Amino acid sequence: MNNLLEAHTVSKKFGDFTALNNVSISVPKGSIFGLLGPNGAGKTTLIRVINQITMPDAGHVILDNEPLQPHHIKDIGYLPEERGLYKSMKVGEQALYLAQLKGLSKVEAKKRLKIWFERLEIGDWWNKKIQELSKGMAQKIQFVVTVLHEPKLLIFDEPFSGFDPINANLIKDEILRLKNEGATVIFSTHRMESVEELCDDIALLHQSNKILDGKLTDIKRQYKNNTFEVGIKASDKNKLKEIISQKFNTSSTNFKSLDNILKLNINLARNQSSNDLLSYLTTQGEVSHFVELIPSVNDIFIQAVKNN
Amino acid sequence: MNHLPLIIKREYLTKVKNKSFIVMTILSPMIMIGLIAVVAYLSQLNNNKSRTISVLDESGLVQDIFQNTENTSYTLLENISLEDAKSIVEENKTYGLIYIPNNDSIEQLVNDIKFYSEEAPSLSLVTSLEGKLASKLRDIKLQQQGVDIEKLKASEIRVNMAQESFIGEKTSKVDSVVKLIFGGAAGYLLFMFIIIYGNMIMRSVIEEKTSRIIEIIISSVKPIQLMLGKIIGTSLAGITQFVIWIILGGILMSIISAIFGVDLLQQTPQQDVIQQAMENPQVGVEIQNILTAFYNLPIANLIIAFILFFIGGYLLYSSLYAAIGAAVDNETDTQQFMLPILMPLILAVYIGIFTVIEDPHGTVSTIFSFIPFTSPVVMLMRIPFGVPLWQQGLSFLLLVGTFMFTVWFAAKIYKVGILMYGKKPTYKELIKWIRY
Numbered sequence: 085m086n087n088l089l090e091a092h093t094v095s096k097k098f099g100d101f102t103a104l105n106n107v108s109i110s111v112p113k114g115s116i117f118g119l120l121g122p123n124g125a126g127k128t129t130l131i132r133v134i135n136q137i138t139m140p141d142a143g144h145v146i147l148d149n150e151p152l153q154p155h156h157i158k159d160i161g162y163l164p165e166e167r168g169l170y171k172s173m174k175v176g177e178q179a180l181y182l183a184q185l186k187g188l189s190k191v192e193a194k195k196r197l198k199i200w201f202e203r204l205e206i207g208d209w210w211n212k213k214i215q216e217l218s219k220g221m222a223q224k225i226q227f228v229v230t231v232l233h234e235p236k237l238l239i240f241d242e243p244f245s246g247f248d249p250i251n252a253n254l255i256k257d258e259i260l261r262l263k264n265e266g267a268t269v270i271f272s273t274h275r276m277e278s279v280e281e282l283c284d285d286i287a288l289l290h291q292s293n294k295i296l297d298g299k300l301t302d303i304k305r306q307y308k309n310n311t312f313e314v315g316i317k318a319s320d321k322n323k324l325k326e327i328i329s330q331k332f333n334t335s336s337t338n339f340k341s342l343d344n345i346l347k348l349n350i351n352l353a354r355n356q357s358s359n360d361l362l363s364y365l366t367t368q369g370e371v372s373h374f375v376e377l378i379p380s381v382n383d384i385f386i387q388a389v390k391n392n
Numbered sequence: 393m394n395h396l397p398l399i400i401k402r403e404y405l406t407k408v409k410n411k412s413f414i415v416m417t418i419l420s421p422m423i424m425i426g427l428i429a430v431v432a433y434l435s436q437l438n439n440n441k442s443r444t445i446s447v448l449d450e451s452g453l454v455q456d457i458f459q460n461t462e463n464t465s466y467t468l469l470e471n472i473s474l475e476d477a478k479s480i481v482e483e484n485k486t487y488g489l490i491y492i493p494n495n496d497s498i499e500q501l502v503n504d505i506k507f508y509s510e511e512a513p514s515l516s517l518v519t520s521l522e523g524k525l526a527s528k529l530r531d532i533k534l535q536q537q538g539v540d541i542e543k544l545k546a547s548e549i550r551v552n553m554a555q556e557s558f559i560g561e562k563t564s565k566v567d568s569v570v571k572l573i574f575g576g577a578a579g580y581l582l583f584m585f586i587i588i589y590g591n592m593i594m595r596s597v598i599e600e601k602t603s604r605i606i607e608i609i610i611s612s613v614k615p616i617q618l619m620l621g622k623i624i625g626t627s628l629a630g631i632t633q634f635v636i637w638i639i640l641g642g643i644l645m646s647i648i649s650a651i652f653g654v655d656l657l658q659q660t661p662q663q664d665v666i667q668q669a670m671e672n673p674q675v676g677v678e679i680q681n682i683l684t685a686f687y688n689l690p691i692a693n694l695i696i697a698f699i700l701f702f703i704g705g706y707l708l709y710s711s712l713y714a715a716i717g718a719a720v721d722n723e724t725d726t727q728q729f730m731l732p733i734l735m736p737l738i739l740a741v742y743i744g745i746f747t748v749i750e751d752p753h754g755t756v757s758t759i760f761s762f763i764p765f766t767s768p769v770v771m772l773m774r775i776p777f778g779v780p781l782w783q784q785g786l787s788f789l790l791l792v793g794t795f796m797f798t799v800w801f802a803a804k805i806y807k808v809g810i811l812m813y814g815k816k817p818t819y820k821e822l823i824k825w826i827r828y
Contacts, residue, residue, distance in 0.1 A: 099824050135611045137811070154614075162611040166813065168604030173406065181402050185395050185612040226608070 087146075088113040088237060088268040089134065094143035096129055103129040104140070105292040111237075111270060111285070116263055118279045118300070119272040120385060121289035127272045128165065130289070131239055134270075135162050148236060158187040163230040165241035165272075169214045169222055176210035179229050186233040193232065200228045204254070219246050227255055231262060238262060239270045244278060256282065276382040286381070288388055296388050300381070307379040307387065310352040313337060315373030316365060321346040324368060332361065345372055395613045396621050403596070403625025408632060417633050421641040429648045443487035448477045450494040451501060453532055457524045458490075464517075478508055488513055490521065498533050571776035572749055578698050578772040579744045582705055583737060589630035589706075590713035590733075593622055594726065597717025597810070606810045615807040616799075619718075623710045690778060697775050697784055704791040705768025708798055709733065715802035718809030725816050740766035744773040752777035762787050764794035801826065 089111040096104040104126045111117040121127050132138040134145055136152060145152040147159065170178055176197070183193035201207045204224055214222055223246050231238060240259070244252045259282065263269055271283060279286065279300075287297035296303065318324040324346050328334055337349040346369075350361060358376065365371050379387075407413055442462075448469045449455050458466035467486070469477050474491055481489040488509030495501035505525065507513060531541050597619075600606045609618060716729045743766065747756045752774050761771040761779070767787045775784065808825040809817070817825075 099827070132811075137607070137610050157612055160611070162608070164607035164611070166604045166607055169608075170406070170599075170605055171603050172410070181398070182608065182612070184398055185609065229608070 086112055088148055089270070090146040091130065091134065092143050092146070094130065094133055094140045094145065096126075096133065096138060096140050102292045104133070106143070107289065107292075107294045108143075109287045109294065109297060111268060113268055114263065114266060115284040116259070116269040116271055116282050118283035118286035118381075119270055119289070120274075120279065120286055120381075122389060124291075125289040126292045127289055128241065131162070131164075131241060131270070131272060134237075134239065135160060158233060159236045160239065161186075161230040161233065161235040161237070162239045163226060163241060163243055165245075167223075167226050169225065171215040172213060174210070175212050175214065175217070175225055178214065179225060179232070182229045183232050186235075188233050196232050197228070200232065204228065204258075220248060220251055223247060224251065224255075227258070231258075231267075235267070237268050237270065239272075241272045242274070243271070244273070244275060276380065276385065279381045283381075288385065290389050290392050293392075295392050296384075303384060304378055307384045308377070309379075310358075311377040312350050312352070312358065312361060313339060313347075313373065313375045313377055314350055314361075314365060314371065315339070315341055315343075315345040315347050316369040316371055317343060318346045318369050328365075328368065331364065332356070339373070341373065343372060347373075349377070394617075396617055396624075399613065399618060399621025400625040400628070403622050404628050407592070407596075407626060407629035413629070413633070417636050418640070421637050421644060425641060425644040425648060444484075445487050446477065446481045446484075446489045447492075448472070448474065448489060449492045451492050452494075453501075454492060454525060454528050457528045481508065482510070492525075498529055498536075502529065568777075574694065575748065575773035575776045576744065578694075578702075578775075579741065579769040582702050582768055582772060583741050585630060585634070585702075586706055586709045586737060587734075589626055590710050592630070593626045593710050594713040594717035595723065596622055596626065597714050597806075598720065598723060598726075601718070601721060601810060601813070610810065615810065616803040619711070619714050619803060619806050620799075623707065623714060627706065627710070690775070693781075693784075694775055698772060700788055701768040701772050701791070704788065704795055708764065708768075708791065708795045709737070711795075711799045711802040715805040715809070718802075718806040719812075719817050719822060720809075721813060721816070736763075736765035737769070740769035744770050748773045748777075753779075758783075762790060764791045767791055 087110045089109075091107060091109045093106045093108055094104050095102070095106055107126065107130060109117075109119075109130075119127050119130065129138060133140045134147075134152070136154065136157065147156050150156075173181075179197050180190060180193050183197065184190060188196070198207075201210065204227075206221070206224055209217065209221070209225070214225075217225075227243070230240075238259075243255060243259070247255060256278070259269060259271075271279070273279060283300055285297070285299055286303065288295050298306075316324065325334065325348065328348065328350070333351040333353065335349045335351070337347050339347060341347070352358065352361060362371070362374060365374070442465070444465050444467060445458075446467045446469050447455070447458050455468060458468070460466060469480070469489075472480070477489055477491070488507055491504075491506045491508065493501060493504045495504065507518065507521070534541060534544065600609070613621075712733055716726055716733070719729065720726050740760065743756065743760045747754060747760075748770065751757065757770060757774055760766045761774050761783070768791065771779070771784065771787050804826045805822055
């Protein structure tokens, strides 16, 4: 099987409130999987089910071809959204403790921590207390603790919150590096640009239901609607717009351009191809801009949630 | 994976290394012993102040009772009037003046005995003088009526009723007091331990919630493991603190005694008693009684029961404290849940103090020594008086059963509560959490 993690028809109720309703997801091995959804959609509950913090009422989870079991804890690294560290404990002691809870021996944990601390340039924090560190600094340590036991599956809930752009980038590079080393990553966030940048697959939860999932490229293909953004140099823009509108379905748009040009969004009908459009446009004037509009994850997110 | 030892170790080390814990551990016995020392020293100073009392005995009957003692010396005034005597005493700044008028009738005389002084005399002095005068005057009166004092003294009899149960256990009043002290100390110790370290557990759970580390931990260990680890780790820290207190207290006590020469235990001064015992066979018997009472205590039973009930009672309450900590976000929100925990505890101590002393095997004591929330304290107080083993066993079984239930219940609340932020739960919600 190619999937590291599969959740099958997982349901969870808290009293009368349904947090997850028959949700199934498949996370391919070695991919970065985006778990998206508005606040309260059930993302955190699903993540907690995967971490065995919450037991599902129905459904089951398969990790690496085995039903989820307590010993899988060491195969998962989880960075929760609500995260913190013991304030009065020293950085080194605390990291060692958390690593040992994940099943590493003290010696091994120490060795790996030294390497990580050096890599993230935080080596001299070992004897500092967490309360002496800034929020961003503490986040770095949490990140290290999450990945230290080299789990097969990494789960990051809003990993970039609290980081400045430089450190966010550092963490992003680390995530990509871990992926290249073979880890599978589940990634839950509201920051769509990072989904766009990192994710291979996504699933979208809304009101406890999964409403969309698959490869990001497939989904984008599915959501694109043959719209092209075009720019044509013209002396009389209104007249040209009228002419084009007779043949194509147009709407106004705006984008940056140095020339004084007519800017249009053109939506192609089924029997029209992009080449038809382009060759027609070249007869009307000098084409300076011709781009197919690919929906952003943000657009897909909003549209999918609205449609539901 | 069993992480319990690791969690216990962390909890223990964090508690023990904590600055305020260290300060408390060292400072508390110092403050306590210091206060006791100051009080003891001051009261001794007070007693040691020597004073002179003038005596004007016009009757000439009681002069021989005013023998000088260590702190009090008497000056006998003779052949002067009361007015002169008063002014002399006032001028000499002596402590006071006892005036015994001359009167043939002792009844009349007694009414006219007076003590003159600048300030009101100390109560103990007045009482002791009154006692001396009364016994002397009684003797004189008896003699006047022809009674032979020597014979009377020789025929005095003291009864010390020895008590024995039907199966041959010997008891006595002294016995009861010794038992009471043992039972009371055990019960009270448990009570204090629960309150101090229960609160500590609760705070440490709240700390995990407010610092938001809980979800990181909980993804590695089972909540019940974390809860038990916290309870056990904190308890071990508590025991460490207690032991240090006892040792440090003992050392300080002997140091202070040595330096200041203050006998901190002078209320029951052993040396004195033993010395007197050499001279007075009566007191010797008392000491003997105390020792027998001590040896007669069901020591083995007491120790085993103490350990079992102490652990059971402590775990019962501390799991509830942990559940409260998990249910709330900050310490101020704990108030509403604290009352139901403190009530049975305080009730237990009151029952222990008022009922067990009066009647250790009465209905009230017996019933409350079975109810699990009060049984540890009440049973510990009852056991020195001899409780049938089946009662102890049944009570302990009930305690264990309830303890398992509360741990289950607390673990449920704990499991849900630690991941709940930002709202103050009601009792209704807590019940709902159990069904999650």
